[in-house]
Amino acid sequence: MFEKPTLYVITDEKLLKDNLIDAVKQAIEGGADIIQYRAKHKDTKDMYEEAIQLKKICDYYRKPLIINDRIDIALAINADGVHIGQEDMPVEVARRILGFDKIIGLSTKNLNQVEEANKLPIDYIGFGSIFPTSTKEDAKVAGLEQLKKAMEISLVPVVAIGGINEENIEDVIDTGCENIAVVSAVFKDKNIKQNSKRLKELLNKKKKMGF
Amino acid sequence: MFEKPTLYVITDEKLLKDNLIDAVKQAIEGGADIIQYRAKHKDTKDMYEEAIQLKKICDYYRKPLIINDRIDIALAINADGVHIGQEDMPVEVARRILGFDKIIGLSTKNLNQVEEANKLPIDYIGFGSIFPTSTKEDAKVAGLEQLKKAMEISLVPVVAIGGINEENIEDVIDTGCENIAVVSAVFKDKNIKQNSKRLKELLNKKKKMGF
Ligand code: NI
Numbered sequence: 422m423f424e425k426p427t428l429y430v431i432t433d434e435k436l437l438k439d440n441l442i443d444a445v446k447q448a449i450e451g452g453a454d455i456i457q458y459r460a461k462h463k464d465t466k467d468m469y470e471e472a473i474q475l476k477k478i479c480d481y482y483r484k485p486l487i488i489n490d491r492i493d494i495a496l497a498i499n500a501d502g503v504h505i506g507q508e509d510m511p512v513e514v515a516r517r518i519l520g521f522d523k524i525i526g527l528s529t530k531n532l533n534q535v536e537e538a539n540k541l542p543i544d545y546i547g548f549g550s551i552f553p554t555s556t557k558e559d560a561k562v563a564g565l566e567q568l569k570k571a572m573e574i575s576l577v578p579v580v581a582i583g584g585i586n587e588e589n590i591e592d593v594i595d596t597g598c599e600n601i602a603v604v605s606a607v608f609k610d611k612n613i614k615q616n617s618k619r620l621k622e623l624l625n626k627k628k629k630m631g632f
Numbered sequence: 633m634f635e636k637p638t639l640y641v642i643t644d645e646k647l648l649k650d651n652l653i654d655a656v657k658q659a660i661e662g663g664a665d666i667i668q669y670r671a672k673h674k675d676t677k678d679m680y681e682e683a684i685q686l687k688k689i690c691d692y693y694r695k696p697l698i699i700n701d702r703i704d705i706a707l708a709i710n711a712d713g714v715h716i717g718q719e720d721m722p723v724e725v726a727r728r729i730l731g732f733d734k735i736i737g738l739s740t741k742n743l744n745q746v747e748e749a750n751k752l753p754i755d756y757i758g759f760g761s762i763f764p765t766s767t768k769e770d771a772k773v774a775g776l777e778q779l780k781k782a783m784e785i786s787l788v789p790v791v792a793i794g795g796i797n798e799e800n801i802e803d804v805i806d807t808g809c810e811n812i813a814v815v816s817a818v819f820k821d822k823n824i825k826q827n828s829k830r831l832k833e834l835l836n837k838k839k840k841m842g843f
Pocket of ligand 1: 461462672673
């Protein structure tokens with residue numbers, strides 16, 4: 422799943438309205454490696470219909486599609502996996518429902534949660550927020566030093582998340598982490614393909630320099 | 633499932649807070665035949681944990697537990713089925729995910745939707761609102777005449793829903809419908825067991841009188 426470096430792009434229901442499908446297409450064409458569909462305040466039917474369309478695009482470009490929280494949507498559209506937060510379904514239950522073929526990622530916010538995650542049947546963890554973020558206003562900042570420690574501790578790949586943009590992405594990569602999750606850095610304006618491309622270039626540039 | 637008369641009790645996240653589990657216990661002890669767990673604005677983890685507890689109570693009293701909308705929660709706790717609204721997962725998809733052992737109910741609001749429901753793999757329909765309701769403020773009133781027609785048209789059992797209480801329940805039963813769904817009529821105050829018992833008595837009284 423994580424052929425480094427990985428640009429992991431998460432959709433946002435505030436930033437993306439009717440343009441969701443095209444926005445994700447642009448993000449992939451710019452360089453996104455994995456798409457996570459995240460919606461918290463939509464009817465299930467709307468989520469299902471959006472996810473079905475995203476699945477078609479992701480299949481076309483051969484990119485994994487991960488569904489945030491909603492295992493029912495993931496099952497309904499045969500997504501590649503789910504991303505689970507600490508307030509979502511317990512991971513063991515998610516694994517039982519989804520089976521062992523699907524990817525399960527878990528959000529972690531501190532090193533205790535990373536250690537707990539090591540005992541769980543998951544494929545990767547998200548760790549953050551790395552920086553302050555507008556997408557999740559209540560997110561606590563974990564910072565780059567904690568990210569380094571998370572990578573030392575974790576038995577599965579670590580995806581850095583939270584406030585990462587083209588100004589600070591190189592600082593993240595300097596920690597050795599090449600799995601980078603972004604939301605607004607890609608979807609903040611209409612230049613989605615360009616935003617995605619620029620972030621991917623910065624990721625690749627760093628990699629060529631020896632990480 | 634519907635051994636007439638059936639008192640179908642739906643939980644409400646505004647009326648029930650920390651007392652959800654005890655409230656459902658009281659409702660069953662008063663006479664509730666089926667419980668539907670409905671939550672729209674809770675974290676998935678909280679829904680899972682509440683549903684797990686409700687399952688234990690419903691199993692103890694041998695009453696079916698139906699989950700509103702969330703097929704992931706239904707699968708997670710091995711509920712007896714799901715209740716799906718017109719804005720939820722398409723019924724065919726729900727059936728594919730849940731399998732044929734589980735109950736699927738569908739909300740219908742007018743006779744067109746009842747006719748559409750006849751083509752779908754469902755076990756019952758809800759029909760309403762029968763009366764104006766405070767629980768779902770946007771619900772359109774279908775009325776008792778439409779309920780009669782819905783029962784004529786429907787190929788599956790019809791559960792009358794929406795604004796039914798002990799003042800008007802006999803009018804509903806007079807239509808020939810003995811499957812009655814209630815929310816606030818049971819959970820409106822602390823006398824949950826009494827409210828449930830009173831509604832069940834009215835249902836049973838009418839039945840003895842010849843329906
Ligand atoms: Ni909400």
